[in-house]
Amino acid sequence: RSKARGSGNYTFFTPEMANALVRQSRIEANLRNAINQGQFILYYQPLFDIKTGKVIKAEALIRWNHPELGLVSPNEFIPLAEDTKLIIPIGKWVLRTAIKEAKKWHINGYPIKISINISSIQFQQNNCAQIIQEFLDEAKLDPQYLELEITERVALANPDSIIRKLNKLRSLGVQIAIDDFGTGYSSLSYLKKYPVQSVKIDRSFIQDITTSTCDRNMLEAMLIMAKNLDYSTVAEGVETSEQLSLLTQMGCDVAQGYLFSKPLPDDHFFDFLRRMLEKKESQLASYG
Numbered sequence: 001r002s003k004a005r006g007s008g009n010y011t012f013f014t015p016e017m018a019n020a021l022v023r024q025s026r027i028e029a030n031l032r033n034a035i036n037q038g039q040f041i042l043y044y045q046p047l048f049d050i051k052t053g054k055v056i057k058a059e060a061l062i063r064w065n066h067p068e069l070g071l072v073s074p075n076e077f078i079p080l081a082e083d084t085k086l087i088i089p090i091g092k093w094v095l096r097t098a099i100k101e102a103k104k105w106h107i108n109g110y111p112i113k114i115s116i117n118i119s120s121i122q123f124q125q126n127n128c129a130q131i132i133q134e135f136l137d138e139a140k141l142d143p144q145y146l147e148l149e150i151t152e153r154v155a156l157a158n159p160d161s162i163i164r165k166l167n168k169l170r171s172l173g174v175q176i177a178i179d180d181f182g183t184g185y186s187s188l189s190y191l192k193k194y195p196v197q198s199v200k201i202d203r204s205f206i207q208d209i210t211t212s213t214c215d216r217n218m219l220e221a222m223l224i225m226a227k228n229l230d231y232s233t234v235a236e237g238v239e240t241s242e243q244l245s246l247l248t249q250m251g252c253d254v255a256q257g258y259l260f261s262k263p264l265p266d267d268h269f270f271d272f273l274r275r276m277l278e279k280k281e282s283q284l285a286s287y288g
């Protein structure tokens with residue numbers, strides 16, 4: 001039992017807290033070996049072009065298949081991987097695996113883009129562009145089909161050096177997206193200097209658009225401004241057909257979310273793609 005500072009209240013060390021600590025120490029202890037042991041897997045989630053109703057890209061999302069804990073979410077281990085710099089080999093594995101998978105889709109007649117999340121640590125490595133180039137060459141994937149997602153917070157942290165790095169990546173022919181847009185307190189006009197092609201509006205801004213006029217207005221303002229700057233706009237976390245129809249009315253370009261599909265393991269995603277691309281009518285029709 002420990003006395004909380006000043007307040008005269010007591011905080012207790014609960015069994016939940018003990019479990020959380022045990023879990024965290026297991027995660028820490030095993031992360032280093034997880035790559036060699038082949039315990040990471042990539043899931044893929046489709047993104048739909050709202051106008052044509054077609055799947056145009058997929059985001060690669062990592063999971064850790066932990067021997068005792070089962071599937072561990074990236075929210076739980078990516079921060080730790082960043083602290084320990086293990087994100088560098090993990091990030092390389094993600095790039096290489098996802099780029100190869102995209103090539104497989106292409107070979108099978110599904111020429112969609114692959115979006116890959118890049119951590120700030122990876123991004124700061126001097127050889128980041130070189131590594132990406134190597135993996136593109138290795139898989140023989142046309143660079144225009146690769147999109148790198150960097151979070152808005154990273155983009156804002158060190159603008160000049162970030163812009164230089166982004167330009168270097170752009171010169172490879174890859175696309176850049178700002179992820180979790182709206183959570184970093186920047187304005188779109190600020191991002192104008194960045195060589196960015198699309199902005200992914202964070203789920204928290206989409207969540208309540210059908211019930212909150214304020215949220216709807218805010219989203220509308222973001223979309224208008226993004227359009228003026230010539231960015232493709234992506235709505236993250238679309239869960240209901242009501243949200244989709246509002247986004248359609250507001251002119252949002254691309255939608256991603258559980259309404260269409262949760263992230264899927266590679267074989268399931270491949271089946272999903274096949275089913276979608278066999279449809280003659282809008283692939284979105286069934287979700288409206």
Ligand code: C2E
Binds near residue numbers: 062094238256257
């Ligand atoms: P993110 O890049 O913003 O990815 C979107 C997250 O939202 C994913 O969570 C996805 O599963 C989830 N999501 C998608 N649609 C919906 C929806 O309709 N409703 C709800 N509630 N959630 C939805 P996930 O897969 O757990 O990934 C969490 C975060 O971990 C990602 O956020 C990204 O920042 C990070 N991450 C994932 N994979 C990687 C990776 O390979 N490398 C790095 N550096 N970070 C990664």
Ligand code: MG
Binds near residue numbers: 117179
């Ligand atoms: Mg992302």
Ligand code: MG
Binds near residue numbers: 180200236
């Ligand atoms: Mg995101």
Ligand code: MG
Binds near residue numbers: 203236
């Ligand atoms: Mg997000």
